[in-house]
Amino acid sequence: MGLWLVDADVLARSRFVLSPLIETVAALGVLSDERPEPWQRPWLAAHHPGYRRRLAGDEVARAWVDSVLRTRWMPEFVGMPPRPGESAFEQELARLRATPPDVARADVALSCRGAAPPELDRDDLPDRIADLLEWVWEHTVRNDWPRRARIFEADIVGRIHRQGRHGWASAIEGLIPDLRWLGDGRLRINTADRPARDLAGAELVLIPSSARRGWVAWDLPGRYAVVYPASGLLVEPGPGTAVPAALGRLLGATRAELLVRLDPPGSTSQLAALTGLGIGTVGDHLKVLLDARLVDRRRSGASVLYYRTRVADQLLAEQQN
Known part of the structure; x- marks a missing residue:
């Protein structure tokens, strides 16, 4: 093993750590997935037509998607972690572009188990893949990056x-x-x-x-x-977010829903996006839950994230028994 x-x-x-480039590579995988999850469909509906047009004019990109992305081994020069000090997409992409062509070809050959398509056997491969990822970033990820x-x-x-x-x-x-x-x-x-x-x-x-x-x-x-x-990205509410009726009667439907949704922890703006409520409304309800010691909060970067306390976890567990 x-x-x-x-x-x-x-x-x-x-x-x-967070990596804008890694997330862009992941987004490319979602765009090329032949069997997307149901919760991915709204995002795909917005971006898939443009993505298909981008592929239609680029044989290298099509070969990459049809071969490398169908394997279970991500080529090292594309999937490697950011280095210390690399926090911006442009920094990570510049390092990818600087990959020696023979290293990129060897990574692709390993990923494809020696059966890499001829369209990928080229000296400008790092630049061509960087161009594809730059397009995915600019058109599908960049504006959504703060939320992600x-x-x-x-x-x-x-x-x-x-x-x-x-x-x-x-x-x-x-x-x-x-x-x-x-x-x-x-x-x-x-x-x-x-x-x-x-x-x-x-x-x-x-x-x-x-x-x-x-x-x-x-x-x-x-x-x-x-x-x-990660938990929660692009995910629509599913069975796991069902609010126990008794909990709704105890806390009120909105507070009970917020409590259920805090797995994983979330910010006020994230909870507002998930519920459709105003940020101020969410903040008021979280204040009540905070005062009742059913939630706590901690700072993560520029965000304040709320999470359930042990008492809240026990309360929810009792409702599910």
Whole structure:
């Protein structure tokens, strides 16, 4: 199996980061998904026609989507984590463009298991893929990035909160399908038959995204990453957001709905977007829940994120029994 050997120092340095480029790569995956999830359809309806026109005029982009994006292995030069100081999309994209052509071709060959299409065997491959990702960013992600970043931050706060309660293994539970903490410093990242990698001295970062499956990545020798599907991005309310009738009678329908939706934690503006209520209305209801000690709050970057207290979790659990 694929194992990362992670000692206590690596765990102590591990952290969550955001990456506009990684999210753009994930968005490209959603745009090219032949079987999108039902909750993705409104976003796709707005952006898919333009995306199809973009592909129609670019044989390199079509070959990339039809071959590389259909594999289970993200090419390293595209999927690697941001480096320290890289917080803007343009910074990350410039590094991708600077990839040596032979490195890009080797990454693609590995991803396609030696069967890469001839359209991708070219010296300007890094630039052509960067051009495609730049289009996806400008036309489908950039204007929505502040909202996505807030939801990513909410996901991070939720996982840190869970880590504080239940330990590091709980925080990474379910990040990607095959990832498991096996104990004794062993992190299983997949079931592939590959030699274990010793991460001693390296940094491990965890990157939330809208990717359907997520992936692992590295920037050797000192940086490893797990890109994972964040909770709540583009998701419409589903069965998990159903409000117990008795809770609605106790708290009022709106406050009960807000309490149910705070999994993962969220900001006032995020909750307003999800419920259709005004920000001021959401803030008033959260103040009541805060005073009742059913929610608490903490700052994450520029946002204030609300999360359920242990009392609220117990109250909801009782309603579901």
